[in-house]
Amino acid sequence: MSKKLAPPKSRGPSVPAKPTSSSKAPSPALVPTGKAPDGAPPLDRAEALRLYRQMLLIRRFEERAQQMYVEGKIGGFLHLYIGQEAIACGIMSLLHKDDYFIGAYRDHGYTLARGADPKPLMAELMGRSSGISRGKGGSMHFYDIPNGNFGGDGIVGGHIPIAAGMGYAIRLRGSEQCVVCFFGDGAINEGAFHEAMNVASLWDLPIVFVVENNMYGMGTSVERASAVTSLHERGAAYDMAHLPCDGMDILKVRNIFADAFARARQEKKPTFVEVITYRYRGHSMSDPAKYRSKEEVEKWQEKDPIARLGVFLLAKKFAKPANLEAIDKDVNLEVDDCIKFAEESPWPPPEYMYEDIYVKTETLNWRAVERDPAWERSLTDDRVPVIYPAHVSAGKG
Amino acid sequence: MREALNQAMREEMRRDPNVFLIGEEVGHYQGAYKITSGLVQEFGDWRVRDTPIAEEMIAGVAVGAAFVGMRPIAEMMTFNFSMLALDTMVNHAAKYRYMSGGQIRCPMVLRGPSGAAAQVAAQHSQSLESYFAHVPGLVVIMPSTPKDAKGLLKAAIRDDNPVVFMENEVLYNIKGEVPDEDYTIPIGLSEVKRTGNHVTIVAWSRMCYHALLAAELLAKEGIECEVVDPRTIRPLDEAPIFDSVRKTNHCVIVEEAWPQASVGAYISDRVQRECFDHLDAPVMRVNAPDVPMPYSKVLEKLYVPQPEKIVDTVRQVLR
Numbered sequence: 079m080s081k082k083l084a085p086p087k088s089r090g091p092s093v094p095a096k097p098t099s100s101s102k103a104p105s106p107a108l109v110p111t112g113k114a115p116d117g118a119p120p121l122d123r124a125e126a127l128r129l130y131r132q133m134l135l136i137r138r139f140e141e142r143a144q145q146m147y148v149e150g151k152i153g154g155f156l157h158l159y160i161g162q163e164a165i166a167c168g169i170m171s172l173l174h175k176d177d178y179f180i181g182a183y184r185d186h187g188y189t190l191a192r193g194a195d196p197k198p199l200m201a202e203l204m205g206r207s208s209g210i211s212r213g214k215g216g217s218m219h220f221y222d223i224p225n226g227n228f229g230g231d232g233i234v235g236g237h238i239p240i241a242a243g244m245g246y247a248i249r250l251r252g253s254e255q256c257v258v259c260f261f262g263d264g265a266i267n268e269g270a271f272h273e274a275m276n277v278a279s280l281w282d283l284p285i286v287f288v289v290e291n292n293m294y295g296m297g298t299s300v301e302r303a304s305a306v307t308s309l310h311e312r313g314a315a316y317d318m319a320h321l322p323c324d325g326m327d328i329l330k331v332r333n334i335f336a337d338a339f340a341r342a343r344q345e346k347k348p349t350f351v352e353v354i355t356y357r358y359r360g361h362s363m364s365d366p367a368k369y370r371s372k373e374e375v376e377k378w379q380e381k382d383p384i385a386r387l388g389v390f391l392l393a394k395k396f397a398k399p400a401n402l403e404a405i406d407k408d409v410n411l412e413v414d415d416c417i418k419f420a421e422e423s424p425w426p427p428p429e430y431m432y433e434d435i436y437v438k439t440e441t442l443n444w445r446a447v448e449r450d451p452a453w454e455r456s457l458t459d460d461r462v463p464v465i466y467p468a469h470v471s472a473g474k475g
Numbered sequence: 476m477r478e479a480l481n482q483a484m485r486e487e488m489r490r491d492p493n494v495f496l497i498g499e500e501v502g503h504y505q506g507a508y509k510i511t512s513g514l515v516q517e518f519g520d521w522r523v524r525d526t527p528i529a530e531e532m533i534a535g536v537a538v539g540a541a542f543v544g545m546r547p548i549a550e551m552m553t554f555n556f557s558m559l560a561l562d563t564m565v566n567h568a569a570k571y572r573y574m575s576g577g578q579i580r581c582p583m584v585l586r587g588p589s590g591a592a593a594q595v596a597a598q599h600s601q602s603l604e605s606y607f608a609h610v611p612g613l614v615v616i617m618p619s620t621p622k623d624a625k626g627l628l629k630a631a632i633r634d635d636n637p638v639v640f641m642e643n644e645v646l647y648n649i650k651g652e653v654p655d656e657d658y659t660i661p662i663g664l665s666e667v668k669r670t671g672n673h674v675t676i677v678a679w680s681r682m683c684y685h686a687l688l689a690a691e692l693l694a695k696e697g698i699e700c701e702v703v704d705p706r707t708i709r710p711l712d713e714a715p716i717f718d719s720v721r722k723t724n725h726c727v728i729v730e731e732a733w734p735q736a737s738v739g740a741y742i743s744d745r746v747q748r749e750c751f752d753h754l755d756a757p758v759m760r761v762n763a764p765d766v767p768m769p770y771s772k773v774l775e776k777l778y779v780p781q782p783e784k785i786v787d788t789v790r791q792v793l794r
Contacts, residue, residue, distance in 0.1 A: 243539020
């Protein structure tokens with residue numbers, strides 16, 4: 079895999095030829111050693127069809143969400159992932175059950191790709207009590223902790239240091255887990271990005287950083303926002319392995335990320351991957367996307383990741399056109415069920431307002447808070463799932 | 476005080492392997508204010524993590540580790556620099572539990588010195604507790620004595636909520652009795668630090684000492700002050716404050732922070748609302764002037780609420 083690390087538009091070596099510093103401790107990020115397996119496990123028929131269906135589910139789910147938004151059934155912000163599905167599906171297909179990930183607010187794709195039931199997601203979009211966040215998060219805040227999904231963050235770049243903290247916890251425990259941190263090209267000019275990237279490399283944290291470069295941070299193109307437009311090259315500043323990836327091809331996504339995960343698990347080292355992609359829709363539903371041309375959008379739609387996987391399925395004789403049509407029909411029915419489920423779900427009762435703020439805790443003087451509903455409701459409600467692995471080896475790293 | 480805080484962290488790190496410490500100069504430098512002295516020698520570099528100067532990262536690493544079950548203590552070299560970590564505390568530590576419908580908890584402590592020091596001017600002499608106390612989801616603690624500091628810090632580390640633990644730089648050198656046994660002090664428990672019948676003074680952190688000094692001066696005139704130290708700012712244990720005001724019928728609130736939109740303003744509102752029929756005079760407040768801290772020692776002394784100013788205010792309230 080290491081030979082694939084060459085940058086597309088070279089402005090210098092993409093990965094340092096050797097560690098640039100020998101004096102600092104712990105050791106700096108290294109060139110990939112080639113110890114990683116050569117790419118992802120080949121896609122067998124079942125897995126290829128599963129991924130095709132999953133990508134299509136994300137597409138159809140979001141198209142219907144868009145429709146529900148227009149009908150006024152979904153409010154607030156709605157950031158659609160349409161066009162970027164291969165990234166979430168490719169990456170999640172390589173994660174282990176106990177791995178963690180955290181991402182930004184364009185989060186429908188991550189959550190579906192990680193295997194969440196889509197019904198509570200549609201209910202969340204409609205603000206119902208059966209929503210995955212009990213109607214208190216909305217589109218930007220899908221959390222699915224039993225699946226290691228930590229959201230769903232609405233502050234651009236603000237979650238990147240949190241990913242570093244998860245990686246630090248893994249090193250403290252000495253477990254074999256890793257962390258994936260997704261963010262958009264808009265996030266990489268935030269200070270939080272630099273602060274977190276620096277320590278991820280300095281402390282050898284098992285994190286895969288994924289910048290989904292969809293060419294625009296809201297309406298400002300990468301060229302107008304970043305002095306370096308080949309974004310992965312910023313990894314060099316932190317002595318971190320870094321490379322670009324075609325985000326419109328799930329096979330390529332899987333190959334690149336299999337290597338990155340191996341580096342995280344085996345060498346405890348981070349990787350910075352720039353996934354080149356495109357969002358077909360505007361930044362959110364309120365964005366008519368006047369800053370880009372129709373031709374540009376059409377050019378990208380020709381590379382559509384779902385159509386591309388479909389071509390692969392047909393070429394490999396994993397499916398016939400009729401099979402793909404049947405999958406689409408099945409997915410549409412599933413989305414219909416989601417909408418039915420959401421619309422039939424009750425609105426959250428008023429007491430939900432006061433729940434899920436504080437945790438019941440023995441260290442508190444309860445008399446002081448007995449008339450404070452935020453504390454009083456914390457008594458009866460604790461939905462934190464038991465996902466924390468037992469402590470392994472403190473201090474060893 | 477230093478020793479009490481150090482013992483609290485050392486004991487909790489021995490008790491629970493999930494507790495770790497992270498911050499600038501906490502390890503090999505032994506702490507910028509020597510609060511973490513000796514900890515890296517006992518617990519090693521991974522559990523006592525020296526960091527680059529990057530406060531948003533420090534708080535973020537603590538939050539992320541807490542989300543997955545650790546119990547981090549993040550040190551701010553001083554709370555003046557915590558403004559760089561404010562987004563992490565307000566938008567992440569305090570909100571993930573709510574936005575996830577209760578799927579997440581964030582058992583962490585953000586601690587360090589706060590308040591005016593000695594001639595370090597406007598950027599290094601601030602009492603910013605109302606920034607944190609404003610936010611639902613956070614717990615804010617401001618101890619005044621070594622005993623309170625140790626008991627409350629141990630409780631904060633064991634607590635499952637994100638706790639902002641604001642020490643006071645000037646109080647680091649004070650001495651006081653600390654119990655030998657393993658003990659905690661409940662979060663959200665006010666303490667009456669001096670009893671009296673004529674006026675209630677509510678004061679916390681360093682201002683609690685100034686209130687006690689003022690009470691001694693006033694006692695010579697026959698005025699008996701009751702000094703209530705809330706110790707925890709959020710959640711606020713109001714009952715002992717109300718009980719005291721209902722007894723003394725007078726209330727003075729002393730804080731080192733600016734007067735506008737402050738914790739004292741909130742307590743004042745609560746007292747006037749709950750004790751209206753018992754008050755013989757309006758609640759009075761003693762604050763820093765509504766300006767940044769000046770450098771010159773002459774101006775600095777004028778700036779920090781001194782016992783004499785508290786004495787004057789008590790006399791006014793009793794007039």
